[in-house]
Ligand SMILES: Nc1nc2c(ncn2[C@@H]2O[C@H](COP(=O)(O)OP(=O)(O)OP(=O)(O)O)[C@@H](O)[C@H]2O)c(=O)[nH]1
């Protein structure tokens with residue numbers, strides 16, 4: 439994948455409301471920092487700065503606070519990441535003005551309805567996070583977010599037995615509906631997050 443449009447790699451993180459996008463970012467960032475990478479984070483939220491505020495607090499001491507920003511997209515999360523990503527792109531530029539050394543920016547989308555895909559101008563690589571607790575038939579429904587992302591993340595694997603979801607069926611369906619890879623994660627323990635980072639590295643950082 440070539441990074442022709444700007445001087446920093448960007449990774450979009452989409453997925454339905456509550457699937458674990460912020461939790462995944464929370465797990466990824468310390469590991470990226472341990473690997474020596476300078477990271478910025480943008481959290482898109484419909485009407486608040488809630489995720490950005492929570493992330494800024496969690497990353498205190500490991501990410502400068504001006505590298506964690508919220509973008510309020512208004513009613514529809516798709517707009518800010520796909521149709522008109524200008525607010526997010528302006529934020530990436532602001533990060534770069536203050537921190538030209540940046541290696542990577544993570545952009546969390548607001549929660550959507552399986553349809554949100556990232557504008558390639560905004561994201562060089564895209565993750566789509568679904569949760570087993572939303573029902574085992576989510577991959578089978580072939581939402582554009584699930585099908586078209588670079589990496590599908592099936593999160594909350596720990597909850598599968600509690601909600602009667604067949605994780606193996608979800609994995610089989612993910613293989614059927616997608617050409618690309620998927621990873622199963624538990625963001626409560628960090629299981630699988632290393633695999634997510636390997637894909638991200640292959641997708642953008644060492645491209
Ligand atoms: N059991 C379990 N809970 C999880 C896991 N990942 C996230 N959660 C919980 O799920 C809830 C929602 O997680 P978030 O990370 O806020 O989800 P989100 O996708 O960022 O949500 P929005 O930004 O509001 O769309 C929180 O209570 C998390 O603690 C997981 O792997 N297992």
Ligand SMILES: [Mg+2]
Pocket residue numbers: 459460461489546
């Ligand atoms: Mg969130």
